[in-house]
Amino acid sequence: MALKLGHKGPEVKRIQELLNLHGASPKLLEDGDFGPRTQAALREFQAGHFDRFGTGLAVDGIAGNETIWALSQLIQPVAPAAVQPDALSLQRLASLHPKLRQEALALYHEVCRRGLHIRITAALRSFQEQDRLYQQGRTAPGPRVTNAKAGQSYHNFGLAIDFCLLLPSGQVSWDRHADLDHNGQADWEEMVFVFKDAGWAWGGDWTSIKDYPHFEKTFGLSTAQLRALHAAGTCDHDGYVLI
Ligand SMILES: [Zn+2]
Incomplete structure (x- = not known):
């Protein structure tokens, strides 16, 4: 009342x-x-x-x-209990392009602080690994998982991440409606909010094929431009394209 x-x-x-x-x-x-x-x-x-x-x-x-x-709040704090960052996620985020790495780590910590259990499932993906994924369902067994060949994905330049939920049991989940922190908002949506707010493009907003676990930050560069820089050897000593 x-x-x-x-x-x-x-x-x-x-x-x-x-x-x-x-x-x-x-x-x-x-x-x-x-x-x-x-x-x-x-x-x-x-x-x-x-x-x-x-x-x-x-x-x-x-x-x-x-x-x-x-x-x-002063009397009975129900502020979200911060979640311990996931080691595997931190390791993957560390593989991102140097221009994005610190920001992505900070956003991931923010997500943990909000009490969300998130796993980063992919960040940098080598050209070789991209090729292997592309061949799956084509020349190799398994379902097709990507239409991107080596150098056609922002992951290949460390400019994209994929995520999912990490359940308390340790299992992963792609349930976009789960509300594990019981705050009335789906955890997936909260994660999307944090990254979009920082200017990342979300695959769930794409109009053709939606890619709900995917975020990228491209600095206005197409993958063709990035491939050209890569082919010209315009890279730092770790192999990241200079942008
Ligand atoms: Zn992705």
């Missing part, structure tokens, strides 16, 4: 106590009477706090669900 001006009772008293714990100034009388001072203190609190999805609270002086949730 939303509490507002004129309401009285123990729930109002609780709001006043919480506002005081959050540093209401002047300190409120904890009398259970929702008067103009309580309303002003509540507005001030709302102006500087966020709901559980990170959106600023409405500054309306009414203690609705989201405001009460935010007020309660």
Whole structure:
């Protein structure tokens, strides 16, 4: 129930106590009477706090669900429990192009901090490995997994990653609807939000064939341009194309 001006009772008293714990100034009388001072203190609190999805609270002086949730954070923190970064994911991210490596690692840590269990399944993929994947389902057994030949994928230049969910059991999952951290938003969507927000292109936005686990950051270069640089030997000492 939303509490507002004129309401009285123990729930109002609780709001006043919480506002005081959050540093209401002047300190409120904890009398259970929702008067103009309580309303002003509540507005001030709302102006500087966020709901559980990170959106600023409405500054309306009414203690609705989201405001009460935010007020309660001091007492019962339900902030997401940070997840330990996955060693295999860190190792793969370290193979990214030097221009992307630090950023990708920082974003991955951000994802962990948000309590998401994510595994990076691929980052840099050598030309040789790309060829092997391309032959699968063509000259080699197995289903076709890619239409990209060596040098036709941004992975070949360390400019793309693939991810999936890493379940508590240690198994991996491509379930785009799972909400393992129970915050009302699919973990897949949260991961997509973090990377897209940092300017990465997501395969799920493609109109032809969607590639939901894939992100890339291309610096405006086509794979043809990257192949040309690679063929010309315009690379650093580790073999990454200079861009
Ligand atoms: Zn990919």
